[in-house]
Amino acid sequence: MAKGFFSLFAKNIKKSMGPGQYQANGIQVTCVHCQHDRFESGHAQLNTALATFFKLDFANRSAITLTCHRCGYIHWFNKRVNRID
Numbered sequence: 001m002a003k004g005f006f007s008l009f010a011k012n013i014k015k016s017m018g019p020g021q022y023q024a025n026g027i028q029v030t031c032v033h034c035q036h037d038r039f040e041s042g043h044a045q046l047n048t049a050l051a052t053f054f055k056l057d058f059a060n061r062s063a064i065t066l067t068c069h070r071c072g073y074i075h076w077f078n079k080r081v082n083r084i085d
């Protein structure tokens with residue numbers, strides 16, 4: 001039973017990739033708070049209601065967020081980050 005549970009768990013990890021290591025501008029990202037090197041990536045909209053009101057679409061940008069898998073500190077990037085592992 002435990003083995004079955006583990007294989008299901010492993011399958012889900014593989015599917016979602018799980019936390020990984022990332023590079024930004026060629027430099028590996030480490031958590032500024034706890035020095036951990038594994039993160040979960042996500043996207044966050046930078047646009048504001050004000051920008052939308054004035055139709056400043058150029059202001060509507062999305063940022064990459066890397067959330068530290070250990071302490072939860074969220075790192076924001078306005079450029080592409082590369083997953084390296």
Ligand SMILES: [Zn+2]
Pocket residue numbers: 031032033034035036068069070071072073
């Ligand atoms: Zn951390």
